[in-house]
Amino acid sequence: MxxxxxxxxxxxxxxxxxxxxxxxxxxTQSAISISLNCLEKKLDEKLFDRIGRxxxxxxxxxxxxxxxxxxxxxLIHAKESFSSDKLKGNLxxxxxxxxxxxxxxxxxxxxxSNHDIHITKHSINTKEILESILNSNVDIxxxxxxxxxxxxxxxxxxxxxxxxxxxxxxxxxxxxxIDQLYKYNWLLREKGSATREVFLSKLKYQDEMNISMEISNxxxxxxxxxxxxxxxxxxxxxxxxxxxxxxxxFEIKIxxxxxxxxxxxxxxxxxxxxxxxxxxxxxxxxxxxxGLN
Numbered sequence: 612m613x614x615x616x617x618x619x620x621x622x623x624x625x626x627x628x629x630x631x632x633x634x635x636x637x638x639t640q641s642a643i644s645i646s647l648n649c650l651e652k653k654l655d656e657k658l659f660d661r662i663g664r665x666x667x668x669x670x671x672x673x674x675x676x677x678x679x680x681x682x683x684x685x686l687i688h689a690k691e692s693f694s695s696d697k698l699k700g701n702l703x704x705x706x707x708x709x710x711x712x713x714x715x716x717x718x719x720x721x722x723x724s725n726h727d728i729h730i731t732k733h734s735i736n737t738k739e740i741l742e743s744i745l746n747s748n749v750d751i752x753x754x755x756x757x758x759x760x761x762x763x764x765x766x767x768x769x770x771x772x773x774x775x776x777x778x779x780x781x782x783x784x785x786x787x788x789i790d791q792l793y794k795y796n797w798l799l800r801e802k803g804s805a806t807r808e809v810f811l812s813k814l815k816y817q818d819e820m821n822i823s824m825e826i827s828n829x830x831x832x833x834x835x836x837x838x839x840x841x842x843x844x845x846x847x848x849x850x851x852x853x854x855x856x857x858x859x860x861f862e863i864k865i866x867x868x869x870x871x872x873x874x875x876x877x878x879x880x881x882x883x884x885x886x887x888x889x890x891x892x893x894x895x896x897x898x899x900x901x902g903l904n
Contacts, residue, residue, distance in 0.1 A: 702751065741877070751877070833846075
Protein backbone atom coordinates (compact mmCIF):
# COMPACT_ATOMS: atom_id res chain seq x y z
CA MET A 612 0.00 0.00 0.00
CA UNK A 613 1.16 3.53 -0.70
CA UNK A 614 1.42 6.65 1.43
CA UNK A 615 -1.11 8.32 -0.87
CA UNK A 616 -3.64 5.50 -0.42
CA UNK A 617 -3.33 5.70 3.36
CA UNK A 618 -3.62 9.48 3.33
CA UNK A 619 -6.85 9.27 1.34
CA UNK A 620 -8.17 6.52 3.63
CA UNK A 621 -7.69 8.64 6.77
CA UNK A 622 -9.19 11.69 5.07
CA UNK A 623 -12.27 9.59 4.25
CA UNK A 624 -12.46 8.49 7.89
CA UNK A 625 -12.80 12.15 8.87
CA UNK A 626 -15.06 13.25 6.01
CA UNK A 627 -17.52 10.71 4.64
CA UNK A 628 -18.55 12.84 1.66
CA UNK A 629 -16.43 11.82 -1.33
CA UNK A 630 -16.95 15.17 -3.06
CA UNK A 631 -15.64 17.14 -0.08
CA UNK A 632 -12.54 14.96 0.23
CA UNK A 633 -11.82 15.36 -3.48
CA UNK A 634 -11.94 19.15 -3.11
CA UNK A 635 -9.60 19.14 -0.08
CA UNK A 636 -7.06 17.01 -1.89
CA UNK A 637 -7.51 18.74 -5.22
CA UNK A 638 -8.34 15.43 -6.88
CA THR A 639 -11.26 14.11 -8.88
CA GLN A 640 -13.82 11.88 -7.20
CA SER A 641 -12.93 9.07 -9.58
CA ALA A 642 -9.24 9.33 -8.54
CA ILE A 643 -10.31 9.10 -4.88
CA SER A 644 -12.44 6.07 -5.63
CA ILE A 645 -9.65 4.35 -7.57
CA SER A 646 -7.19 4.89 -4.70
CA LEU A 647 -9.63 3.50 -2.12
CA ASN A 648 -10.45 0.51 -4.32
CA CYS A 649 -6.74 -0.24 -4.74
CA LEU A 650 -6.23 -0.18 -0.97
CA GLU A 651 -9.23 -2.43 -0.34
CA LYS A 652 -8.07 -4.81 -3.05
CA LYS A 653 -4.63 -5.10 -1.43
CA LEU A 654 -6.24 -5.80 1.93
CA ASP A 655 -8.83 -8.09 0.38
CA GLU A 656 -11.47 -6.33 2.48
CA LYS A 657 -14.05 -3.56 2.08
CA LEU A 658 -13.26 -0.83 4.61
CA PHE A 659 -16.37 1.30 4.06
CA ASP A 660 -20.06 0.69 3.63
CA ARG A 661 -21.37 2.57 0.57
CA ILE A 662 -24.68 4.03 1.69
CA GLY A 663 -26.10 6.56 -0.71
CA ARG A 664 -23.44 9.14 -1.46
CA UNK A 665 -21.72 8.60 1.85
CA UNK A 666 -18.93 6.27 2.85
CA UNK A 667 -19.26 4.89 6.35
CA UNK A 668 -16.36 3.13 8.04
CA UNK A 669 -17.40 -0.47 8.66
CA UNK A 670 -16.29 -2.92 11.36
CA UNK A 671 -13.20 -4.03 9.39
CA UNK A 672 -12.35 -0.47 8.48
CA UNK A 673 -12.43 0.57 12.15
CA UNK A 674 -9.92 -2.18 13.03
CA UNK A 675 -7.65 -1.19 10.14
CA UNK A 676 -7.77 2.46 11.21
CA UNK A 677 -6.86 1.55 14.78
CA UNK A 678 -3.93 -0.64 13.70
CA UNK A 679 -2.53 1.65 11.02
CA UNK A 680 -3.00 5.19 12.36
CA UNK A 681 0.09 5.29 14.62
CA UNK A 682 2.44 3.86 11.95
CA UNK A 683 0.94 6.34 9.49
CA UNK A 684 1.76 9.27 11.79
CA UNK A 685 5.28 7.91 12.21
CA LEU A 686 5.58 7.71 8.44
CA ILE A 687 4.49 11.34 8.13
CA HIS A 688 7.07 12.34 10.73
CA ALA A 689 9.79 10.38 8.92
CA LYS A 690 8.84 11.98 5.62
CA GLU A 691 8.94 15.49 7.11
CA SER A 692 12.23 14.81 8.88
CA PHE A 693 13.74 13.30 5.73
CA SER A 694 12.65 16.26 3.61
CA SER A 695 13.82 18.89 6.08
CA ASP A 696 17.34 17.50 6.62
CA LYS A 697 18.99 16.44 3.39
CA LEU A 698 22.23 15.57 5.19
CA LYS A 699 20.77 12.69 7.16
CA GLY A 700 21.69 9.24 5.93
CA ASN A 701 23.84 6.12 6.17
CA LEU A 702 26.97 5.95 4.05
CA UNK A 703 28.89 2.77 3.28
CA UNK A 704 32.59 3.41 2.73
CA UNK A 705 35.57 1.17 2.03
CA UNK A 706 39.23 2.10 1.99
CA UNK A 707 42.38 0.21 1.16
CA UNK A 708 44.91 -0.46 3.92
CA UNK A 709 47.10 2.46 2.85
CA UNK A 710 44.38 4.94 3.80
CA UNK A 711 44.08 3.43 7.28
CA UNK A 712 47.58 4.64 8.05
CA UNK A 713 47.10 8.26 6.94
CA UNK A 714 44.39 9.44 9.32
CA UNK A 715 41.43 8.85 6.99
CA UNK A 716 39.16 7.56 9.76
CA UNK A 717 39.82 10.62 11.92
CA UNK A 718 38.87 12.87 9.02
CA UNK A 719 35.65 10.89 8.49
CA UNK A 720 34.82 11.11 12.20
CA UNK A 721 35.09 14.90 12.12
CA UNK A 722 32.45 14.92 9.38
CA UNK A 723 30.18 12.61 11.41
CA SER A 724 30.53 14.78 14.52
CA ASN A 725 29.10 17.76 12.63
CA HIS A 726 26.18 15.94 10.99
CA ASP A 727 23.40 13.56 12.00
CA ILE A 728 24.63 10.65 9.90
CA HIS A 729 25.98 7.13 10.28
CA ILE A 730 28.98 5.78 8.39
CA THR A 731 30.02 2.17 8.07
CA LYS A 732 33.66 1.87 7.02
CA HIS A 733 35.35 -1.32 5.86
CA SER A 734 39.06 -1.89 5.31
CA ILE A 735 39.70 -4.19 2.34
CA ASN A 736 42.12 -4.31 -0.56
CA THR A 737 41.71 -2.40 -3.81
CA LYS A 738 40.41 -5.34 -5.83
CA GLU A 739 37.67 -6.00 -3.26
CA ILE A 740 36.73 -2.30 -3.13
CA LEU A 741 36.23 -2.10 -6.89
CA GLU A 742 34.10 -5.24 -6.83
CA SER A 743 32.01 -3.79 -3.97
CA ILE A 744 31.46 -0.56 -5.91
CA LEU A 745 30.30 -2.47 -8.98
CA ASN A 746 27.96 -4.62 -6.84
CA SER A 747 26.55 -1.53 -5.05
CA ASN A 748 27.70 -2.87 -1.68
CA VAL A 749 29.75 0.27 -1.07
CA ASP A 750 28.87 3.91 -1.82
CA ILE A 751 32.36 5.40 -1.87
CA UNK A 752 35.81 3.83 -1.95
CA UNK A 753 39.37 5.03 -1.48
CA UNK A 754 42.03 3.18 -3.47
CA UNK A 755 45.70 3.65 -4.36
CA UNK A 756 45.76 2.01 -7.76
CA UNK A 757 44.95 3.32 -11.21
CA UNK A 758 42.53 1.13 -13.13
CA UNK A 759 40.29 1.04 -16.16
CA UNK A 760 36.65 0.34 -15.41
CA UNK A 761 34.03 2.20 -17.42
CA UNK A 762 31.39 1.94 -14.69
CA UNK A 763 33.51 3.48 -11.93
CA UNK A 764 34.32 7.18 -11.59
CA UNK A 765 37.68 7.97 -10.02
CA UNK A 766 38.71 11.33 -8.61
CA UNK A 767 42.33 11.91 -7.73
CA UNK A 768 42.72 13.08 -4.12
CA UNK A 769 46.49 12.90 -3.55
CA UNK A 770 49.90 11.82 -4.80
CA UNK A 771 51.82 9.08 -3.07
CA UNK A 772 55.05 7.18 -3.57
CA UNK A 773 56.13 3.73 -2.53
CA UNK A 774 59.53 3.51 -0.87
CA UNK A 775 61.80 0.71 0.33
CA UNK A 776 62.31 0.84 4.10
CA UNK A 777 64.09 -1.04 6.85
CA UNK A 778 65.09 -0.46 10.45
CA UNK A 779 68.69 -1.16 9.42
CA UNK A 780 70.32 2.27 9.15
CA UNK A 781 73.41 0.76 7.51
CA UNK A 782 71.39 0.25 4.34
CA UNK A 783 71.00 4.02 3.92
CA UNK A 784 74.70 4.61 3.28
CA UNK A 785 74.49 4.00 -0.46
CA UNK A 786 72.07 3.49 -3.34
CA UNK A 787 71.17 0.01 -4.55
CA UNK A 788 69.85 -1.69 -7.61
CA ILE A 789 66.68 -3.40 -6.46
CA ASP A 790 68.01 -6.92 -7.11
CA GLN A 791 70.89 -6.25 -4.70
CA LEU A 792 68.28 -6.26 -1.94
CA TYR A 793 66.57 -9.51 -2.94
CA LYS A 794 68.56 -11.46 -0.34
CA TYR A 795 66.89 -9.71 2.58
CA ASN A 796 63.68 -10.98 4.17
CA TRP A 797 60.94 -9.19 2.28
CA LEU A 798 57.56 -8.47 3.83
CA LEU A 799 54.93 -7.91 1.13
CA ARG A 800 51.24 -7.12 1.17
CA GLU A 801 48.74 -9.83 0.28
CA LYS A 802 47.70 -10.61 -3.31
CA GLY A 803 45.06 -8.15 -4.50
CA SER A 804 46.83 -5.27 -2.75
CA ALA A 805 47.57 -2.32 -5.05
CA THR A 806 50.78 -1.62 -3.12
CA ARG A 807 52.03 -5.10 -3.95
CA GLU A 808 50.92 -4.95 -7.59
CA VAL A 809 52.54 -1.55 -8.26
CA PHE A 810 55.79 -2.67 -6.66
CA LEU A 811 56.08 -6.05 -8.36
CA SER A 812 55.09 -4.66 -11.76
CA LYS A 813 58.38 -2.74 -11.85
CA LEU A 814 60.61 -5.69 -10.95
CA LYS A 815 62.51 -8.26 -12.98
CA TYR A 816 63.53 -11.71 -11.78
CA GLN A 817 60.90 -11.73 -9.05
CA ASP A 818 61.48 -15.44 -8.41
CA GLU A 819 64.89 -14.53 -6.98
CA MET A 820 63.35 -12.30 -4.30
CA ASN A 821 63.20 -13.76 -0.80
CA ILE A 822 59.59 -13.11 0.16
CA SER A 823 59.44 -14.33 3.74
CA MET A 824 55.92 -13.16 4.67
CA GLU A 825 52.75 -11.81 3.08
CA ILE A 826 50.80 -9.60 5.48
CA SER A 827 47.59 -7.60 5.00
CA ASN A 828 48.06 -5.25 7.97
CA UNK A 829 50.41 -2.24 7.78
CA UNK A 830 50.89 -2.10 11.55
CA UNK A 831 52.02 -5.72 11.63
CA UNK A 832 54.48 -5.06 8.82
CA UNK A 833 55.90 -2.02 10.63
CA UNK A 834 56.14 -3.90 13.92
CA UNK A 835 58.18 -6.70 12.32
CA UNK A 836 60.43 -4.18 10.56
CA UNK A 837 61.10 -2.31 13.79
CA UNK A 838 62.11 -5.47 15.61
CA UNK A 839 64.01 -7.27 12.87
CA UNK A 840 66.76 -5.42 11.01
CA UNK A 841 67.10 -8.14 8.40
CA UNK A 842 63.57 -7.44 7.13
CA UNK A 843 62.65 -5.03 4.36
CA UNK A 844 59.49 -3.89 2.60
CA UNK A 845 57.96 -1.63 -0.01
CA UNK A 846 55.38 0.63 1.58
CA UNK A 847 53.55 3.91 1.12
CA UNK A 848 55.68 6.86 2.20
CA UNK A 849 52.57 8.33 3.82
CA UNK A 850 52.13 5.15 5.88
CA UNK A 851 55.56 5.44 7.52
CA UNK A 852 55.80 9.22 7.73
CA UNK A 853 55.99 9.22 11.53
CA UNK A 854 58.54 6.38 11.71
CA UNK A 855 60.77 8.13 9.18
CA UNK A 856 60.60 11.42 11.05
CA UNK A 857 61.44 9.70 14.33
CA UNK A 858 64.29 7.76 12.65
CA UNK A 859 62.85 4.39 13.59
CA UNK A 860 62.65 3.32 9.96
CA PHE A 861 64.90 4.42 7.12
CA GLU A 862 64.33 4.85 3.41
CA ILE A 863 66.70 2.86 1.19
CA LYS A 864 67.56 4.66 -2.04
CA ILE A 865 66.99 2.62 -5.20
CA UNK A 866 68.72 3.24 -8.53
CA UNK A 867 66.71 3.67 -11.73
CA UNK A 868 63.34 2.90 -10.15
CA UNK A 869 60.58 5.00 -8.71
CA UNK A 870 57.16 3.99 -7.52
CA UNK A 871 55.07 7.14 -7.84
CA UNK A 872 51.31 6.67 -7.82
CA UNK A 873 48.03 8.49 -7.29
CA UNK A 874 45.35 8.02 -4.64
CA UNK A 875 41.71 8.01 -5.75
CA UNK A 876 38.22 8.40 -4.38
CA UNK A 877 35.90 6.14 -6.39
CA UNK A 878 32.17 5.52 -6.83
CA UNK A 879 29.80 4.00 -9.38
CA UNK A 880 28.98 6.19 -12.38
CA UNK A 881 25.25 5.61 -11.79
CA UNK A 882 25.41 6.40 -8.07
CA UNK A 883 22.69 8.86 -7.06
CA UNK A 884 24.47 11.99 -5.84
CA UNK A 885 22.38 13.15 -2.90
CA UNK A 886 23.19 16.30 -0.96
CA UNK A 887 24.86 14.10 1.67
CA UNK A 888 26.98 12.37 -1.00
CA UNK A 889 28.07 15.70 -2.51
CA UNK A 890 28.82 17.27 0.88
CA UNK A 891 30.85 14.27 2.02
CA UNK A 892 32.90 13.87 -1.17
CA UNK A 893 33.64 17.61 -1.24
CA UNK A 894 34.67 17.50 2.41
CA UNK A 895 36.98 14.52 1.85
CA UNK A 896 38.70 16.19 -1.11
CA UNK A 897 39.37 19.23 1.09
CA UNK A 898 40.75 16.95 3.80
CA UNK A 899 43.35 15.63 1.38
CA UNK A 900 44.21 19.16 0.22
CA UNK A 901 44.78 20.10 3.87
CA GLY A 902 46.81 16.96 4.52
CA LEU A 903 44.15 15.01 6.47
CA ASN A 904 44.73 17.12 9.58
